[in-house]
Amino acid sequence: MSIRRKLTISYIAMLLIPIISFIVVTFFTGTIFKNRLGNAYNVSLGEAPIENIIEKDSRAIDNIKDYILKNNKDLLKDEFFSEQEKYLNKHTGVIVRKNDEFIYISPSLKNNFTYNLLPQFGKNTNNSKIDFLKQNKFVILKQYDFYMEDESKISIFLVLNTTSSESIFYEFIAVEIGILIAILIITNGMLTFFMSKSIVKPLEKLKNGAVLIKNGNLDFKLSSSENDEIGQLSRVFEEMRFKLKESLELQLQYENNRKELISNISHDLKTPVTAIKAYTEGIRDGIADTPEKMERYVNTIYRKAVDMDRLIDELFLFSKLDLKKIPFNFEKVELSDYLNDCIEELRFDLEKKNINITFVNELKEASYVIADREKLKRVIMNIVENSVKYINKAVGKIDIRINENHEYVYVSFKDNGMGISKKSLQYIFDRFYRADSSRNSNTGGSGLGLAISKKIIEEHGGKIWAESDENSGTDIIFTLKKWRDDCIEKDINS
Numbered sequence: 001m002s003i004r005r006k007l008t009i010s011y012i013a014m015l016l017i018p019i020i021s022f023i024v025v026t027f028f029t030g031t032i033f034k035n036r037l038g039n040a041y042n043v044s045l046g047e048a049p050i051e052n053i054i055e056k057d058s059r060a061i062d063n064i065k066d067y068i069l070k071n072n073k074d075l076l077k078d079e080f081f082s083e084q085e086k087y088l089n090k091h092t093g094v095i096v097r098k099n100d101e102f103i104y105i106s107p108s109l110k111n112n113f114t115y116n117l118l119p120q121f122g123k124n125t126n127n128s129k130i131d132f133l134k135q136n137k138f139v140i141l142k143q144y145d146f147y148m149e150d151e152s153k154i155s156i157f158l159v160l161n162t163t164s165s166e167s168i169f170y171e172f173i174a175v176e177i178g179i180l181i182a183i184l185i186i187t188n189g190m191l192t193f194f195m196s197k198s199i200v201k202p203l204e205k206l207k208n209g210a211v212l213i214k215n216g217n218l219d220f221k222l223s224s225s226e227n228d229e230i231g232q233l234s235r236v237f238e239e240m241r242f243k244l245k246e247s248l249e250l251q252l253q254y255e256n257n258r259k260e261l262i263s264n265i266s267h268d269l270k271t272p273v274t275a276i277k278a279y280t281e282g283i284r285d286g287i288a289d290t291p292e293k294m295e296r297y298v299n300t301i302y303r304k305a306v307d308m309d310r311l312i313d314e315l316f317l318f319s320k321l322d323l324k325k326i327p328f329n330f331e332k333v334e335l336s337d338y339l340n341d342c343i344e345e346l347r348f349d350l351e352k353k354n355i356n357i358t359f360v361n362e363l364k365e366a367s368y369v370i371a372d373r374e375k376l377k378r379v380i381m382n383i384v385e386n387s388v389k390y391i392n393k394a395v396g397k398i399d400i401r402i403n404e405n406h407e408y409v410y411v412s413f414k415d416n417g418m419g420i421s422k423k424s425l426q427y428i429f430d431r432f433y434r435a436d437s438s439r440n441s442n443t444g445g446s447g448l449g450l451a452i453s454k455k456i457i458e459e460h461g462g463k464i465w466a467e468s469d470e471n472s473g474t475d476i477i478f479t480l481k482k483w484r485d486d487c488i489e490k491d492i493n494s
Contacts, residue, residue: 006198006228010191017191021183026176033172060087061144061156064096068154069146095157097121098148109159121145121153202230206237218245265315272304272311279304314448318431321455326375328459332483333371335402335409336361342380343400355388355396362403368483369409375456376480380413382449383476387415390474408462409482414475420468428466429454453478 063084081096081104088094093106095118122145140160148154202224209222218241224234279297288294320326343359350357387398393416401412420428431451457464457478464478 006195010195013191014188017187018180018183021187022176022180025179025183029172029175029179033168033175060084060094061158063087064094064156065144065146065154068096069148091161093159093161095159097155097157099153106159108161118155118157119143121155198226198228199230202226202234206230206234209237209241213241213244218248269308269311272308275304276301311448314452318448318452318455321452321459324459328372328375330370330372330460332368333373333376335367335369335371335411335480336363338371338373338376339380339400339402339411342377346381346384350384350388350396350398353388353396354394355391355398357384357398358400360399360401362401363409367402367404367409369480370483371460371480372456376460379453379456379478382453383413386449386476387413387417387474390417390420391415392418404482407482408479410477410479412475412477414473416473419470419472420466420474421470425466425468429464450476 064081067080081094084094085106088106093109094104095102095106095109096104097118099121118141123143142158142160144156144158146154205222205224209220212218212220220241222234222238222241224231224238226234279301282288283294283297288297317326339359343357347357384398388396391397397416399412399414401414403410429450431448454464457480461481462479464476466474466476468474
């Protein structure tokens with residue numbers, strides 16, 4: 001999930017979770033405070049709570065009304081009115097007014113009620129109407145108007161004190177505000193924690209990884225299972241670390257190879273130089289005192305000079321191939337005829353060494369490849385030369401075979417030589433590598449032949465490898481791209 005989606009969901013959750021939680025909690029707290037309010041007024045609060053409270057006080061009102069209608073002359077007996085207080089709720093009071101004179105006021109209303117705010121007679125013709133009056137506090141007023149026999153106007157006011165309900169209401173509001181704040185804090189805290197865990201923690205890991213790389217430590221692994229942008233960044237960072245480590249290891253390998261190369265060059269150049277120097281000193285000191293010795297000394301000096309020249313040529317060729325500074329002239333080549341020509345050129349020298357070379361064409365028809373004739377011949381000569389050096393049988397044998405698949409032609413050179421150990425097999429295409437670690441003159445060569453062959457085949461877009469077992473001979477195989485009729489110059493050179 002992307003960070004943008006996470007933030008969007010988090011924002012929506014910050015809105016919805018508090019709202020839903022607040023509604024649910026308010027339902028339960030509202031029920032609790034509703035029950036408290038009902039207990040305070042000793043009434044069950046249903047759909048019309050105020051009407052229920054007033055209905056409960058209606059007995060006192062009926063008693064007062066009956067009393068006034070029966071005793072229309074003597075209405076100043078506070079004892080009767082006081083007795084009716086017992087039928088009233090403890091938060092309810094009664095005011096009785098005759099014309100404009102107050103004949104009774106409940107004790108709870110005498111000192112904290114403004115009487116001139118009471119409605120005039122007849123204002124409330126609907127006895128079910130309830131008025132709200134703002135005194136020093138809110139009160140709920142129910143007015144009952146009627147006439148006596150002498151046409152006197154009687155108003156009975158039932159006054160409900162809302163002090164308790166107000167305190168309960170304010171307490172409810174305070175609790176609700178506290179709950180809302182708590183829900184917001186908890187919700188935002190949890191969402192912030194989870195968001196920070198999914199964003200900040202991976203960033204911390206990235207920072208620690210960067211610090212390790214800065215300090216030169218690449219031996220760690222930064223893994224991430226997230227699919228967001230930071231997870232992608234972590235995987236890219238890990239890939240960068242891995243490639244950087246590979247690059248440093250490759251650089252160290254190159255440095256070691258460079259040192260080894262210098263050492264090998266020094267060794268392989270010093271050997272013929274030492275021989276040339278020794279034979280030259282022998283001639284100068286008069287050791288070659290016969291024509292036969294002189295001829296042998298001169299021939300040895302010449303042979304060593306040729307070896308040096310060849311080593312330098314191969315080293316120069318390998319260097320140019322490694323730097324991709326040698327041009328290739330690719331063309332359409334019929335491989336079977338080309339190999340036959342190369343074999344005929346090699347056959348005479350090989351027969352002198354008692355080595356038979358054969359060619360088996362397993363293709364059903366002529367096969368054309370994309371190749372540079374000169375460079376490909378160099379590959380074939382190097383492979384055959386390598387095979388000749390390590391054939392240890394009385395009668396040597398080199399079998400050349402070709403077959404194909406849909407895209408490539410396979411060329412195989414199999415000999416019956418001493419073979420190569422599994423340990424050495426993976427290194428034979430490295431420069432200056434010899435399976436014979438003694439680097440003696442019997443096997444000869446510069447150790448660059450197969451390395452040059454590998455570079456040339458790779459420039460052809462093919463591969464080269466070896467299969468071998470000790471004492472069972474070696475099979476060196478390389479592939480070449482098939483020629484296609486739709487090939488153009490750009491395709492050939494690529």
